[in-house]
Amino acid sequence: MRAVIVAIGVAFLISLLCTPIAIKVFTRLKAGQPIRAEGPAMHQGKKGTPTMGGVVFILATVIAYVAGHLALTTLPDAQIAQVEPTMTALVLLGLMVFSGAVGFIDDFLKVRKRHSGGLNKRGKLAGQILVGTIFGIVALYFPSRMYDVTGARTNAETVGSTTLSFIRDIPALEIGKVASVIVIILVVMAATNGVNLTDGLDGLATGASVMVLAAYALIAFWQYRHWCADPNYTEAYCYTVRDPLEIALIAGAAAGACVGFLWWNTSPARIFMGDTGALGLGGLIAGMAMSTRTILLLPIIGLLFVIITMSVVIQIISFRTTGKRVFRMSPLQHHFELAGWSEVNIVVRFWIIAGIGVAIALGLFYSEFLAAVT
Numbered sequence: 001m002r003a004v005i006v007a008i009g010v011a012f013l014i015s016l017l018c019t020p021i022a023i024k025v026f027t028r029l030k031a032g033q034p035i036r037a038e039g040p041a042m043h044q045g046k047k048g049t050p051t052m053g054g055v056v057f058i059l060a061t062v063i064a065y066v067a068g069h070l071a072l073t074t075l076p077d078a079q080i081a082q083v084e085p086t087m088t089a090l091v092l093l094g095l096m097v098f099s100g101a102v103g104f105i106d107d108f109l110k111v112r113k114r115h116s117g118g119l120n121k122r123g124k125l126a127g128q129i130l131v132g133t134i135f136g137i138v139a140l141y142f143p144s145r146m147y148d149v150t151g152a153r154t155n156a157e158t159v160g161s162t163t164l165s166f167i168r169d170i171p172a173l174e175i176g177k178v179a180s181v182i183v184i185i186l187v188v189m190a191a192t193n194g195v196n197l198t199d200g201l202d203g204l205a206t207g208a209s210v211m212v213l214a215a216y217a218l219i220a221f222w223q224y225r226h227w228c229a230d231p232n233y234t235e236a237y238c239y240t241v242r243d244p245l246e247i248a249l250i251a252g253a254a255a256g257a258c259v260g261f262l263w264w265n266t267s268p269a270r271i272f273m274g275d276t277g278a279l280g281l282g283g284l285i286a287g288m289a290m291s292t293r294t295i296l297l298l299p300i301i302g303l304l305f306v307i308i309t310m311s312v313v314i315q316i317i318s319f320r321t322t323g324k325r326v327f328r329m330s331p332l333q334h335h336f337e338l339a340g341w342s343e344v345n346i347v348v349r350f351w352i353i354a355g356i357g358v359a360i361a362l363g364l365f366y367s368e369f370l371a372a373v374t
Helices: 002-028 041-046 054-074 085-112 119-141 176-200 204-225 244-265 274-290 295-301 302-321 332-338 343-374
Strands: 153-155 164-166 169-174
Touching: 002 054, 002 244, 054 085, 054 244, 085 119, 085 164, 085 176, 085 244, 085 274, 119 176, 119 274, 164 295, 176 204, 176 274, 176 295, 176 302, 204 244, 204 274, 204 295, 204 302, 244 274, 244 295, 274 295, 295 302, 295 343, 302 332, 302 343, 332 343
Parallel strands: none
Antiparallel strands: 164 169
């Protein structure tokens, strides 16, 4: 637990203290956020606010992971043996960093062109597919080699699973490695685009991501305390996952980094996360669902992201089939802006929706455990 706390604290402090530096640097570089002319009129006042702030909390997460991992060296040897493999960290941090890199290219092009277009849809889609494919393969084709204190092998788990999962793997839904890689790609695309669409108001996506990542930190730590690979855990009911403590450490670090960033990103925002941050967070959240074996639980944990994404889908389908719009503007948060809601009211109420989704998901996760042990 101390490693997770160390990672959270380090990530929070780095993000909190370094974001003002990033604001000054990006301002001097004239890396201001272009605003769509067709967007809500009140957004024009945000023109020029520095973007690409996601760089800060992505770097903070990586540094905090290293700090948290160093803290693990103070644990007893039996516990250290359970967290030595780093393939899980490679996949999770890789998804975050390289998804963020795709977003960084998009942000860079926006700033350079002084236009909100950025990277075209095909380019962004190709980047998401490439990242999902690479880390999907790594997650499924490189099993761990883990040993207990006696030197006996305890399991050979991969980061991902060839079985679809809800609270845990569902044996009846074995789909094989190739199909599983495709599922991972789809999850990465869905999560990155979901967070990106939500990132339309000051602090909205950041705050929602904090809740989702905190939920995954709790799930992963619970799995660690009831881990099938732990030689000290003797109960029959346990979780078959790989490196749950590292998952909890990274999720906690990312949540802490986002809280530090939120200090500067809340209304009125002094910096935006940009596509760099939105795609980076989406990639990490997708990795969390994959590594904790809770892929089908993700739509509930990320309820707000799903609702906002569906508002865009509904708007497009309605306009293309009937020529009419269901919402004044999509994504959904802009509909309420045009309806007269203040930005702060929308953000807080949408955070409540995000919190409800997280609470329901955690309730389902824990109730499944209770039902199994009683």
